Amino acid sequence: MTGAVHRRHASVVLAALLVLLGSVSLAGPVCAQPAVGTGDSLARSTDADPEFLTLTIDKVSPSVVTETSPPFLAVTATVRNIGDRPVEDIDVRIQRAPAILQPAGLRTSLQLDQTGFDTVGEFVTVASRLAPGQERNFTLAMPWRADPIASAQQPTLQISEPGVYPLLLNANGTPEFGDPARLDDARFLLPVLGLPPVAGATGAAGTAVLASTNSPVAATMLWPLADEPRRSAGYPGTLDQPVRLVDDALTTSLAAGGRLDGLVSALENSLGPTSDPDGRVGSSLCLAVDPDLLVTVDNMTRGYLVPVDPDEPDGVVREGTGATDAAAWLDRVRALAAELCTVAVPFAQADVEAVAATDNTALARGAITAPADIVDSVLAARSVRGVTWPDAGSIDTTGADLLSGLGTSTVLLAGNAVTGGDSAATPELVTLTDGADVDPATNTAASGSLRAAPYDVPAATALAAVGADPQTPSAAPARYRYDLTDDSRTARLQDALGALSWAALEPQYAHPRAALYAPPQRWSPDAGEATALLDHFATLLRTGLVTARPLTALLGQPPATEEYETNYFAQADEDGVPDGTRAAAADQAGRIDWLMTAFVEDPQRELTPQRYTAPLREDLLRALSLSGRRDADPAAVQSAQQAADQRVTATTRTLNGMVAGVTVLAPGGVYTLASESSPLLLVARNALAVPIRVLVDIDAPPAMTVTDIGEQILPPMGSRTLQVPAKVSDSINLAVDVSLTTPDGHALGEPTTVSVRSNAYGRALAILTGCAGALLLLLAGRRLWHRYRGQPDPADEGYEGR
Secondary structure, eight states: OHHHHHHHHHHHHHHHHHHHTTOOOTTSOOOOOOOOOOSOTTSOSSSSOOSSEEEEEEEEESSSBOTTSOSEEEEEEEEEEOSSSOEEEEEEEEEEOOOOOSTTHHHHGGGSOGGGOOEEOOOEEEEEEEOTTOEEEEEEEEESSOOTTOSSOOOOOOOOSOEEEEEEEEEEEEETTSOOEEEEEEEEEEEESEEOOOTTOOGGGGSOEEOOOSSOEEEEEEEEEOOOOOBOSSOOOOSSOOEEBSOSHHHHHHSTTSHHHHHHHHHHHHSSTTTOTTSHHHHHEEEEEOHHHHHHHHHHTTOEEEESSTTOTTSOEEEOSOHHHHHHHHHHHHHHHHHSEEEEOSGGGBOHHHHHHHTOHHHHIIIIIHHHHHHHHHHTSOOOOSEEOOTTSOOOHHHHHHHHHTTOOEEEEEGGGEEESSSSSOOSSEEESTTOOEETTTTEEOTTOOEEEEEOHHHHHHHHTOBSSOBOOTTSOGGGOOOGGGSOHHHHHHHHHHHHHHHHHOTTSOSSOEEEEOOOSSOBOOHHHHHHHHHHHHHHHHTTSEEEOOHHHHHHSOOOSSEEEEOOOHHHHHHSOOHHHHHHHHHHHHHHHHHHHHBOOOTTOSSOHHHHHHHHHHHHHHHTBOTTTTBSSHHHHHHHHHHHHHHHHHHHHHHHHHHHTEEEOOOSSOEEESSTTOOEEEEEEEOSSSOEEEEEEEEOOTTEEEOOOOOEEEOTTEEEEEEEOEEESSSOEEEEEEEEEOTTSOEEEEEEEEEEEEOOOHHHHHHHHHHHHHHHHHHHHHHHHHHHHTOOOGGGTTOTTO
16 A cells, blocks of 8 residues: 555656646657667767757756656757658657766767667657747656556666766657658766665665765866957057957956856856865866966956957957956956966967977967966966966877977876876876987986876867867867767756766776866856856765865876877867968068067167067967867868968068068168268168167179178167268269168168269379379478578569568
8 A cells, every 4th residue: 555655656746747847748659669770880870960850958857866866867858840841740758878888988879879778768749740940848757767666667767876877869750741760869978976766665776876985086177268369460569559359259258147257157156165165176176277368358457449340350440348347357267366276278279289380489488388477477376387288188299399398397188198008097197208308228208307197088078068169179089079069058068967977986997096177278168057067076076976186286296107108199180270370470480589689678668579579479379279170160160260360461461561660761862972981871760669770781882882880779660860981982873772681681671772972083083182292292392492502492583572
């Protein structure tokens, strides 16, 4: 009698819930299972894009199963007719695949044919007919496990122990003029940390099931704050001019409800005294901040400009509207940085391999070394030094050499981006022989060489798919890859929750029990998704399945004794910055370098050469950014390359103008030398905002001899008259070519031709002058001779009496 009462009670509760959720009855008509198509078991269950129906997961409740969860799973979804004809008898059922036993299954299980989901529920009619364009929202429910004393058993998910389970909704229907067929499916991962007891059951079914905490995972999570480059390119540094942005989209992201606001809000909510009373979540997290974002937001707080028409970045501008939101957001990040570990990522998420390919030291330092100083300056914090996190997840030998040479001690790489050693799994911290000083006697890397901390690749792949702009990391192997737009945002979030849970739920997973979780640097979850991930991470910590491990603790431990090498992915090269953009950036970076050697540091001037040229170098780093290059949307990838091309073009145009702005002014008419040794007067102009050292290069004809006047300093935004000693031997008209160069010989401005007229009389004048001088000496001598003899000079006759 008691068992019957309990069974009736459970049935009433389940039926009531389904009515409230708007579902169809589980006792509805059951259609025969359509024939299952054949094909590769590791492919999506539909070989082509859906033709008639699409199925979208809207809500999974509970998203994570614990011992206190309801006794059943409820999945809310939407089916929509996307075809050109009505579809009738639309039936959907829940199916489950076995628990994932290997980490690769976190991605490959989402590509299984529906036959791999072998635990099945009943087909339920969710719509009798849908016309083209119509959709129907519905909810299906299914218990976790069976009631052992029920007389008439309903299908259950048959989940009896913790784990991560792949689930699928399978939609069938009959298109007009067609036969019943499987038309679409939707799948997701369900983490099960525990199971609630079956109501009214005795024995094992009446007891809650808990996951083992005997082997917890020491976990560290990076929390990235980055955005695509927003600053307009081609504008040198100034003291009083507001910055220009390519658009005002960053304002939307920083304001309430925006992406960057959501990432910060989720952290704030998860770190409060109520959410994280013992500080375990906070100690496990490390802010990973893009200095380009900080520089841009900091400039926005002082006022900024955006183009009226975003398609004309150099056109008419207006004042941006986000100064207040920028200041508020920046203050919130400062407060977080004061509490959390903080690390800087490469400037503008620059491609480390592309930076290395430019072979430009100043550019490399701007990408790798300067970010920590920028983050510390803007956030008034002390970031973790000596750490580099390449957004590509892998580096080659050239990249390793670059990082090691710039002082990086540890690089954060994907777990499959390092190879070597004897262990089945890569240790938490390894030494790389790439970029290392190797002792030839022992063939081992020297102390202090570059180390690598590998992060979890399946989890990184799942986290990258979360949000509005899903992407697949370059580190993801081919078998992990599929079209992310096949899954809804809800489903992709479920997959990430499952990936974060898996290592903690599988005690047999590789030793040591540790994990580093790394989302993509430009990450797109909203506040709700970000909060769900952090709440789940807090649950794992609270239940003892995971223990907190600060990033500094990971970096402070000794590396494994085995030596490893880098494994640079071919996909990273495909996703990276193309060779043409790298070469163009290298050319312009070289031009900035030789201009910098000519500029003069004036202690009386606040605008230094470094501040003047820094935005141009930053423009080149933004052109080498990986942001947007791995998005699921091909248009976003194309847009990222177009933005890179525009930045290089704008920087080139500005440098052309800077070089042309230092020149010799062409005098009007003909310049006349007053004598054969008169100086040549030239006017040199400097249209730049900083002083510059120049050499005057004069190409004179043989009739003119010019003296080198050495280096000359031209004042900023001004001109200077230069006197060049010159000597002309003839009275002739000359054409003299004059140009300016930097001290190391790089041409400045355009050469100028000066027409010169000389008034010199040449050799005839010299002979006449010589003869006149000789005659004068002769007459003077004659007078002296006569006076010496006491004789009057005949030339004086007739003048004695006067």
